[in-house]
Amino acid sequence: MFQALADPNRRQMVQRLCEGPASVSELAAPLAMTLSAVVQHLSVLEGAGLVRTQKIGRVRTCQLDTQALRAAERWISERRALWERRFDRLGAFLAEQDQDVKQGDEP
Amino acid sequence: MFQALADPNRRQMVQRLCEGPASVSELAAPLAMTLSAVVQHLSVLEGAGLVRTQKIGRVRTCQLDTQALRAAERWISERRALWERRFDRLGAFLAEQDQDVKQGDEP
DNA sequence: AGGTTGGTGAAGCATGCGCTTAAGTATCGT
DNA sequence: ACGATACTTAAGCGCATGCTTCACCAACCT
Known part of the structure; x- marks a missing residue:
């Protein structure tokens, strides 16, 4: 494909x-x-x-025949979404850490 | 790519x-x-x-790096959209012809 | 210091891919 | 019927790809 x-x-x-x-x-x-x-x-x-x-x-x-095209498109968009979600989680994690730092370690 | x-x-x-x-x-x-x-x-x-x-x-x-993935996805979805739009136009054309037939040729 | 780990680079090899030529076959126009 | 058209099939060729081996280097660990 x-x-x-x-x-x-x-x-x-x-x-x-x-x-x-x-x-x-x-x-x-x-x-x-x-x-x-x-x-x-x-x-x-x-x-x-x-x-x-x-x-x-x-x-x-x-x-x-657009079905195959659709399948390829889905494959790509799935991986991309997977990665971008992970990226967002990382962002959230970093933001959280940032907050923790501002508030001091384990208050 | x-x-x-x-x-x-x-x-x-x-x-x-x-x-x-x-x-x-x-x-x-x-x-x-x-x-x-x-x-x-x-x-x-x-x-x-x-x-x-x-x-x-x-x-x-x-x-x-999702940018390349995004580009590939766009390429595919553009072609698919192009084709499917054409397909819809064809459908409309056929439907129109169908009407014409029901109403008789060039009334 | 010296062995281990993690990766690099070049050379070589087998297979697959993209293309060509050449020789068909089936259909269409007249 | 005859030539032109629209493919089809098979064989072959050269180059790219995917992989391996081997030698090598630069961290890291102890």
Whole structure:
């Protein structure tokens, strides 16, 4: 999942897909590389559950699947919240200590 | 940044650092690999701005830096929002078409 | 002082990743 | 029917990554 988003080209593809569904060649157009390479990137994104595709006739249409994005977002925000809560507790602890100092040790 | 989070071991290190600062060897303890390898992972995380470290005496203490995490979270949530807004517009468009059909074409 | 602990740095190796070329296949337009 | 289009698949190549080992240094402990 993060692996899939690690590559800049893949992120650009995701970016493009934000603005609506696209065929493989549309996706490839702005990406100085072979169609083959794009398909390989695409299959990584698909494997990570980031995009869903369906083939109609000879053209494969791709669109974003936000569920995976949501999962990644949650992972990050959970860790961040965890750390920031800890940070706040530390702040509170320091403030408390500060008060203790002002009032003298164990009065 | 995503590159840095792509590796499971690195994610585990981040996970560990959520629960508070740690020395390099504390970080290494649960991670079936050499200290050397851990330091290398650490420098990747540090390069991505995910952790800050300072060395006191001979022990390097590491802690999370949430700014990078926040940036990643924002990137994801922006794309997701973009896509979901588009999706809603599509829904509205379809609903509108549906109405048009019920009322007959171009009345 | 001398051993132990905690970390550093360089070199080397195996695997994986991103990409290309090349040779298909299936569908579409005329 | 025939060529163009839109992929698909497989093989191969070079470079990055993840890891190890080994030698080393700087605190710390006693």
